[in-house]
Amino acid sequence: MAKEEGLTIKDLPLEERPREKLKKLGAGALSNAELLAILLRTGVQNESAVHLAARLLSRSGGLRALPDISLEEMEEIKGVGPVKAVLIKAALELGRRLATTPRGEAGSITNPRQAAELFMEELRYEKKEHFKVLLLNTKNHVIAKEEVSVGSLNASIVHPREIFNTPLRKSAASVILVHNHPSGDPSPSQEDLEVTRRLVDAGNILGIAVRDHLIIGDGCFFSFKEKGLL
Numbered sequence: 083m084a085k086e087e088g089l090t091i092k093d094l095p096l097e098e099r100p101r102e103k104l105k106k107l108g109a110g111a112l113s114n115a116e117l118l119a120i121l122l123r124t125g126v127q128n129e130s131a132v133h134l135a136a137r138l139l140s141r142s143g144g145l146r147a148l149p150d151i152s153l154e155e156m157e158e159i160k161g162v163g164p165v166k167a168v169l170i171k172a173a174l175e176l177g178r179r180l181a182t183t184p185r186g187e188a189g190s191i192t193n194p195r196q197a198a199e200l201f202m203e204e205l206r207y208e209k210k211e212h213f214k215v216l217l218l219n220t221k222n223h224v225i226a227k228e229e230v231s232v233g234s235l236n237a238s239i240v241h242p243r244e245i246f247n248t249p250l251r252k253s254a255a256s257v258i259l260v261h262n263h264p265s266g267d268p269s270p271s272q273e274d275l276e277v278t279r280r281l282v283d284a285g286n287i288l289g290i291a292v293r294d295h296l297i298i299g300d301g302c303f304f305s306f307k308e309k310g311l312l
Contacts, residue, residue, distance in 0.1 A: 100132065114145045121169055126161035134161045149174050149207070178203055191222050194305035197258050198296050200227065205262035205298040213240050213261040217254040218293070225252055240277060242284035249290050257285065259295040266300030270311075278306055 100116040109117065118135035125131040138159055142148045148170075156167035181203035191197050197216055205212055211233040217225040228248045231240055249257050259281060263269075270278075278295045285292040294307040306312045 115139060118170070121173055122162070122166050129161065138162065146207070149178070191216070191218060191224060191258070194294055194296060194303070194308055197260070197294065198298065198303040198305070200224075201260050201262075201296070201298055202301070202303070205260075206266075206300050208262050209264055211261055211264060213259070215245060215249065216258040216260060217249050217252055218256045218258065219253075220255040222256075225254055240281070242281055245281055246284060246288055246290060250288065254290060256291040256293045258293050260298065261296075262298040268297040268299030268302055268304035270297055270304060270306070275311070278311070282312060 100112060100119045103116065104112055104120065112120075115132055115135040118138065119125075119131035122131045122135055122138075125134040129137075138156070139145060139148065141159060142151045153164075153167050153171060156162050156170065157164050162170075181199075200216065201214065205214075213230045213233065215228045215230055217228065219225055226248070230244050245257070245259070248254075259278065261274075274295075274297065278292075281295075282292045292312065294305055294312065296306075297304040
């Protein structure tokens with residue numbers, strides 16, 4: 083990465099230019115700023131794309147916080163503008179979708195971690211609680227992911243009717259309940275325990291088994307099934 087203020091990408095040795103470096107060493111060899119510079123393509127006068135990328139990361143609070151910047155805020159940063167802002171947003175969304183897409187053609191779920199990984203990147207940074215349901219068929223293949231409700235910062239309000247409406251329509255054999263804790267701590271609250279018991283009972287009546295209830299934290303999760311709470 084260039085360290086002199088006026089240095090541009092073309093002034094760098096060929097092997098240090100982000101695109102050439104990626105081709106030669108692979109994407110994993112590049113820094114966050116270098117990867118972002120490839121999306122930006124160009125910098126501004128007296129500032130390379132790498133410098134601009136570093137400034138954007140600094141302005142956002144780092145890579146982890148980059149998705150939280152709105153398009154309008156990104157466009158206001160000198161050297162970014164509407165076209166680059168849209169490109170970055172699109173790349174971030176593709177990364178998020180890749181992280182939450184089941185592996186394999188049918189997306190068979192055989193353990194709690196597999197299910198948690200489908201939601202981890204989607205939910206771990208949310209500021210409010212999101213309650214979602216993973217629909218499975220008789221072979222534990224994923225049918226669909228459905229959002230049921232978005233609650234306040236501390237609680238989600240869910241009802242059996244809302245939870246099982248879509249599973250009934252799509253003939254799901256079982257479901258996995260999923261919600262996040264914005265605090266980052268996935269430990270269940272008393273309300274979580276009570277809601278889970280109520281939904282398990284409702285599922286038994288309807289003939290749709292609740293296989294697990296996962297609480298997503300910051301890079302971690304809690305499985306009711308693993309802890310013997312189902």
